[in-house]
Amino acid sequence: MSRTLPALLSAMVVAIAFGGAAQAQRPTFETTKVDGTDTVYIFRYQNHQSMFVVTPAGVVVTDPIGHARPQAVRTYIDEIRKITQAPIRYVIYSHQHFDHIAGGKPFKDLGATFVAHRRARERLEAIKYEDAVIPDEVVDERRVISLGGTQIELTFVGRNHSDNSLVMRLPKEKVLFAVDFIPLQAVSSFAFHDGYPVEWDESLKKVLAMDWDKLIPGHPFAGGLGTKKHVEELLAYMTELSAEVKKAAQAGKCWEDAEKEVRLPKYAHWANYERGIASNIRRYCGYWGRGF
Numbered sequence: 337m338s339r340t341l342p343a344l345l346s347a348m349v350v351a352i353a354f355g356g357a358a359q360a361q362r363p364t365f366e367t368t369k370v371d372g373t374d375t376v377y378i379f380r381y382q383n384h385q386s387m388f389v390v391t392p393a394g395v396v397v398t399d400p401i402g403h404a405r406p407q408a409v410r411t412y413i414d415e416i417r418k419i420t421q422a423p424i425r426y427v428i429y430s431h432q433h434f435d436h437i438a439g440g441k442p443f444k445d446l447g448a449t450f451v452a453h454r455r456a457r458e459r460l461e462a463i464k465y466e467d468a469v470i471p472d473e474v475v476d477e478r479r480v481i482s483l484g485g486t487q488i489e490l491t492f493v494g495r496n497h498s499d500n501s502l503v504m505r506l507p508k509e510k511v512l513f514a515v516d517f518i519p520l521q522a523v524s525s526f527a528f529h530d531g532y533p534v535e536w537d538e539s540l541k542k543v544l545a546m547d548w549d550k551l552i553p554g555h556p557f558a559g560g561l562g563t564k565k566h567v568e569e570l571l572a573y574m575t576e577l578s579a580e581v582k583k584a585a586q587a588g589k590c591w592e593d594a595e596k597e598v599r600l601p602k603y604a605h606w607a608n609y610e611r612g613i614a615s616n617i618r619r620y621c622g623y624w625g626r627g628f
């Protein structure tokens with residue numbers, strides 16, 4: 337059960353950071369079609385987002401986003417049914433964290449095949465969390481799902497925020513869905529996770545090398561839709577912070593002094609900056625200062 341509490345904490349941090357007053361006016365949920373596509377939709381429920389793809393042959397759903405709120409999944413299905421009566425064929429998990437993938441049983445009951453990275457299934461089998469459907473099929477490096485004239489490419493781009501994140505790309509529509517490892521203009525608190533610094537940067541470079549225009553993130557930062565510029569900014573932030581903490585570690589300042597002293601003011605306007613950067617410094621201190 338050691339991963340359960342960190343996953344919960346991370347969900348809470350995101351909820352606190354991104355549930356501020358500016359968003360209090362928003363409706364609880366919202367379904368929007370991605371501009372420039374006929375098939376790609378974003379379902380947002382409170383502070384989580386999930387992509388779904390509608391084809392004449394069926395619907396591909398991604399994260400159920402139903403952790404501790406079964407009404408979110410009922411709403412998700414109702415929203416799909418307003419658009420199409422085609423069968424829901426697949427549910428694809430972005431990574432194994434419960435705040436994104438729990439609650440999918442109603443999709444299972446409708447006959448969907450569940451797909452995830454192999455390590456996500458291994459983790460879920462080990463944890464045995466009762467509200468997480470165990471994936472039927474797994475991906476190691478890459479798989480393309482073709483349905484009703486639409487292709488969805490699933491790629492493992494390396495370890496980052498988790499060790500089992502799948503990036504989902506629609507080559508024709510040039511849309512990418514990536515969850516939690518590419519926050520838009522926000523600092524995620526990754527000391528709480530089994531985050532993989534430095535390797536994370538490599539996965540961002542792989543994402544940048546792919547052909548796409550629009551990024552759907554798992555949380556509605558920066559308006560809920562991103563571009564390559566957001567990924568470049570995040571990569572710059574992580575590279576700069578890593579270099580600063582490496583210097584601090586070599587000067588013997590890890591942990592507390594580094595967490596207090598190291599700052600990157602040009603990112604201070606990002607959501608969750610103060611809380612997030614301290615947690616990021618802790619993780620980099622582990623990497624550069626302790627060999628973790």
Ligand SMILES: [Zn+2]
Nearest residue numbers: 431433497516
């Ligand atoms: Zn996560």
